[in-house]
Amino acid sequence: MIVNLREILKTAEDKKIGIGAFNTPNFECLCAVLNAAETLDLPVIISHAELHEKLSPLSAIGPAMVLAAERSKVPVCVHLDHCKTMDYLEYALNLGFTGVMYDGSDLPFEENIRKTKEAVKIAAGYNCGVEGELGYLSSKESGASGSAEKSGPVYTDPDEAVLFCKETGIDALAPSFGTAHGIYKSKPILDLGRVKDIHALTGLPLVMHGGSGVSPEDYKKGIRNGLRKINYYSYMARTGAAAVKELLAKEEVTYFHDMALAAEKAMEAEVLTAMKIFADI
Numbered sequence: 357m358i359v360n361l362r363e364i365l366k367t368a369e370d371k372k373i374g375i376g377a378f379n380t381p382n383f384e385c386l387c388a389v390l391n392a393a394e395t396l397d398l399p400v401i402i403s404h405a406e407l408h409e410k411l412s413p414l415s416a417i418g419p420a421m422v423l424a425a426e427r428s429k430v431p432v433c434v435h436l437d438h439c440k441t442m443d444y445l446e447y448a449l450n451l452g453f454t455g456v457m458y459d460g461s462d463l464p465f466e467e468n469i470r471k472t473k474e475a476v477k478i479a480a481g482y483n484c485g486v487e488g489e490l491g492y493l494s495s496k497e498s499g500a501s502g503s504a505e506k507s508g509p510v511y512t513d514p515d516e517a518v519l520f521c522k523e524t525g526i527d528a529l530a531p532s533f534g535t536a537h538g539i540y541k542s543k544p545i546l547d548l549g550r551v552k553d554i555h556a557l558t559g560l561p562l563v564m565h566g567g568s569g570v571s572p573e574d575y576k577k578g579i580r581n582g583l584r585k586i587n588y589y590s591y592m593a594r595t596g597a598a599a600v601k602e603l604l605a606k607e608e609v610t611y612f613h614d615m616a617l618a619a620e621k622a623m624e625a626e627v628l629t630a631m632k633i634f635a636d637i
């Protein structure tokens with residue numbers, strides 16, 4: 357069944373668990389994530405990132421995501437990840453998306469407030485929750501690599517977070533506390549005390565971006581400290597690619613569908629493992 361971001365994060369808050377949010381730019385990812393969620397009987401968030409538009413147009417994958425969520429046996433939120441433009445946001449809302457993230461994290465503070473507020477106002481006419489981001493994470497949501505950047509991360513200031521949440525009226529906040537998008541080159545060092553402070557001060561469910569590659573201990577501590585949505589994609593996509601390489605090394609493959617299936621099954625196993633950690637089961 358399809359549920360909105362507010363409801364699914366309320367469940368996470370009540371149970372003090374984290375809910376996995378997985379990008380599903382193609383059908384194999386979509387099946388992998390929903391099959392894992394149904395096997396575990398856990399709520400899940402499926403996301404589409406604006407950055408993946410060229411790889412997978414929202415007009416093609418969006419309706420499939422909404423339909424799959426509606427037909428699922430478990431609660432599923434269909435979420436727009438890292439949206440930068442209001443037209444794109446409205447397009448997703450009209451498709452039936454039930455969560456949107458407006459990402460103004462690269463804007464000056466006041467500008468981020470103004471634009472995020474605008475996103476909240478647009479989403480108010482729909483059955484949809486809104487996530488905002490404050491602070492700046494390294495790398496981009498390409499799922500391709502953690503390439504070096506000119507500027508480093510900017511950690512979220514707890515007092516600014518309080519003002520940001522109050523002014524914008526968002527339902528969930530993505531703070532910056534040491535995670536990065538893409539593949540980690542070294543073990544990430546997280547400021548989970550900052551997460552605890554921001555959660556206590558804002559009272560909002562918090563979101564971990566760049567969630568893949570974090571240790572099980574850090575996930576668990578982060579969830580205890582208020583992380584409720586864990587974005588996980590890069591390592592899942594890499595696992596799919598590794599399964600295809602393994603298959604090609606093992607046997608002569610004639611048909612693409614055999615590669616797609618190998619990738620799907622490997623990603624499903626990876627999602628299953630991640631969801632178990634997030635739900636502490």
Ligand SMILES: [Zn+2]
Pocket residue numbers: 438497537565566587
């Ligand atoms: Zn992200």
